Amino acid sequence: MSVDILKISKDAIAASKIYDDVINASIGMFYDEDKSIGGMPIVSQAIRLLPDEKILPYPAVDGGIEFKNNVISWVLGQYEKSIREQMFINACATPGGSGAIASTFAIYSKPGDSIFVSDIRWQYERFADRAKLNVFEHKLFKGDNFDLDSFKKRLSELCEIQKQVIVIINDPCHNPTGFTLSETEFQEIINTLNLFVNNDIIFLYDLAYLDFSHEKDNRKKMTYLPQLKKHVMIILSFSGSKTFGAYGLRLGAAIGLSHDEEKVNQFHKKCVNEARGSWSATPTVSIELLNHFSKKENKNAFLKGLDHINTLVQQRSSSFIEQAKEIGLKTHPFRSGFYTVVLTPDPDKDYLKLAEHHLYAVPMSGGIRLALCSLSKQEIIGLPQKIKSILKL
Numbered sequence: 001m002s003v004d005i006l007k008i009s010k011d012a013i014a015a016s017k018i019y020d021d022v023i024n025a026s027i028g029m030f031y032d033e034d035k036s037i038g039g040m041p042i043v044s045q046a047i048r049l050l051p052d053e054k055i056l057p058y059p060a061v062d063g064g065i066e067f068k069n070n071v072i073s074w075v076l077g078q079y080e081k082s083i084r085e086q087m088f089i090n091a092c093a094t095p096g097g098s099g100a101i102a103s104t105f106a107i108y109s110k111p112g113d114s115i116f117v118s119d120i121r122w123q124y125e126r127f128a129d130r131a132k133l134n135v136f137e138h139k140l141f142k143g144d145n146f147d148l149d150s151f152k153k154r155l156s157e158l159c160e161i162q163k164q165v166i167v168i169i170n171d172p173c174h175n176p177t178g179f180t181l182s183e184t185e186f187q188e189i190i191n192t193l194n195l196f197v198n199n200d201i202i203f204l205y206d207l208a209y210l211d212f213s214h215e216k217d218n219r220k221k222m223t224y225l226p227q228l229k230k231h232v233m234i235i236l237s238f239s240g241s242k243t244f245g246a247y248g249l250r251l252g253a254a255i256g257l258s259h260d261e262e263k264v265n266q267f268h269k270k271c272v273n274e275a276r277g278s279w280s281a282t283p284t285v286s287i288e289l290l291n292h293f294s295k296k297e298n299k300n301a302f303l304k305g306l307d308h309i310n311t312l313v314q315q316r317s318s319s320f321i322e323q324a325k326e327i328g329l330k331t332h333p334f335r336s337g338f339y340t341v342v343l344t345p346d347p348d349k350d351y352l353k354l355a356e357h358h359l360y361a362v363p364m365s366g367g368i369r370l371a372l373c374s375l376s377k378q379e380i381i382g383l384p385q386k387i388k389s390i391l392k393l
């Protein structure tokens with residue numbers, strides 16, 4: 001992907017100072033209906049009320065024991081105890097999910113290797129470029145479902161030529177499509193990874209949008225992880241930027257799990273070394289923000305706010321998808337999430353045409369990605385029709 005999303009968003013902000021009909025659907029940040037950022041006053045309050053000693057000192061490079069326990073509990077939820085009984089686990093704080101991805105690439109690959117990704121995806125090649133890696137693709141969709149055949153076939157091709165393979169799955173609420181794997185699809189992926197016993201598989205599970213999925217139980221897929229055999233090292237990439245709507249703070253974690261204790265020890269050691277030799281440490285304030293919201297009473301209040309956001313995101317996406325269906329505007333299969341992709345014939349030109357009409361979106365994966373998370377319900381009314389008319393679809 002060659003476009004700079006942050007630049008498109010800046011253009012949109014500049015245009016909105018001149019025109020009052022600007023729609024900025026370029027960037028994956030949640031805005032409330034009144035256009036306040038993040039949507040959770042409780043988060044900004046908590047940041048402001050942190051005492052100096054929870055902001056200013058250097059933190060432990062891995063975030064410290066309290067943070068590690070908290071982030072593991074946060075991600076595994078009610079299944080933590082049972083997973084801990086079955087697998088070894090450790091964690092390292094990172095500056096956003098991005099830090100977890102970058103360090104996984106740095107630790108588990110060598111220049112010239114390929115990472116295994118879907119053909120429609122978020123910008124993993126930016127991280128791959130830096131680590132001098134190539135991408136090896138499988139098809140994401142077959143009709144409206146995950147293309148397991150392509151996943152299996154292409155992974156076996158890569159496993160033939162490379163012993164250590166990083167396999168990235170971005171779920172739930174896949175960016176850019178809003179696709180979420182069903183439990184059956186997830187189980188099939190697990191079964192497939194288990195086939196390659198002669199390889200070292202690094203399963204990088206990018207769950208940046210974990211807290212925004214509309215699944216009945218958005219931690220249920222965690223219960224499938226212990227099925228993975230010893231040749232698989234799991235790295236869960238957590239994004240506090242997304243969960244807390246605190247995008248500029250840089251909060252995330254790499255959580256490593258395996259049945260092989262030595263693999264988990266090595267993961268932790270190397271992650272800490274990677275951090276120390278690149279970004280040094282994750283901001284103390286981010287670490288303490290997660291610690292704050294891990295306390296029961298604070299977490300309950302946070303979850304209430306999160307529920308409000310999730311309801312709104314759901315309403316916005318349903319509204320868009322229903323209108324699009326009614327007028328025959330095609331999107332990639334959508335299940336839940338911050339984004340959807342409208343299929344268009346020439347995305348690199350189409351997004352510029354939309355921008356001429358003050359509608360800012362991002363060309364991506366066969367179409368135009370709209371960040372519905374940042375639009376109000378009012379802005380979404382009539383939006384599919386507007387896109388259809390401008391692009392003559």
Ligand SMILES: Cc1ncc(COP(=O)(O)O)c(C=O)c1O
Pocket residue numbers: 028095096097098099122170175206208238239240241242247251252
């Ligand atoms: C799929 C996906 N993974 C990871 C990230 C990284 O998030 P951050 O580094 O802000 O936590 C993003 C952010 O947009 C994302 O969309």
